[in-house]
Amino acid sequence: YIRRVSAPFGDLSDAQWRHLTESSLRHAADGQLxxxxxxxxGATFRQGLLAQDVDLWPIYDRIRCPTLVVRGAxxxxxxxxxxRAMAVRGPRPRTVEIPSVGHAPTFLDAEQITIAREFLLDA
Structure with missing residues (x-):
């Protein structure tokens, strides 16, 4: 189930899928997972955005700390x-696009971890 609903996270190893599954589930009060x-x-978020036009740029433009924006391609x-618009305004973040990944990269593989590590060490 986790592999199916989380397929946009990209091509993960069996060990990475196990880690993702274990960290995605918990035991409910009735003992079920x-x-x-x-x-x-996600659906609620998208419906909310479609229901009204929310301009977040004024808030984004006030960010003054080093910023990394990672986008799954x-x-x-x-x-x-x-x-692209985020890259040239507000905090002028470092931007990275990860190929073959949906909205939320997992930062479980070495390449993605390196992106975060290098940003944090340079920030």
Whole structure:
């Protein structure tokens, strides 16, 4: 189930899928396994954005700390156009696009970990 609903996370090893599964589930009060988050959160988020036009740029433009924006190239939430706009305004972040990954890279593989590590060491 986790592999199916989390397929956009990209090509993960069996060990990475195991880690993701173990960290995604918890035992409910009735002893059954349940997700640690609401799997419908994405749909609710998208519906909220479609219901009204929210301009977050004024808030984003006030960020003054070193910032890293990582986009999964297959994201259905953060478009490449928005990433390009983010790169030239506000904190002028370092931007990275991870190929063959959906909205939320897992930072489980060495390449993704290196991206975060280098940013944190340089920041």
């Amino acid at each position: 349940e997700m640690r988050y609401d799997p419908g959160i 297959d994201s259905d939430l953060l478009t490449s156009e928005t990433l």
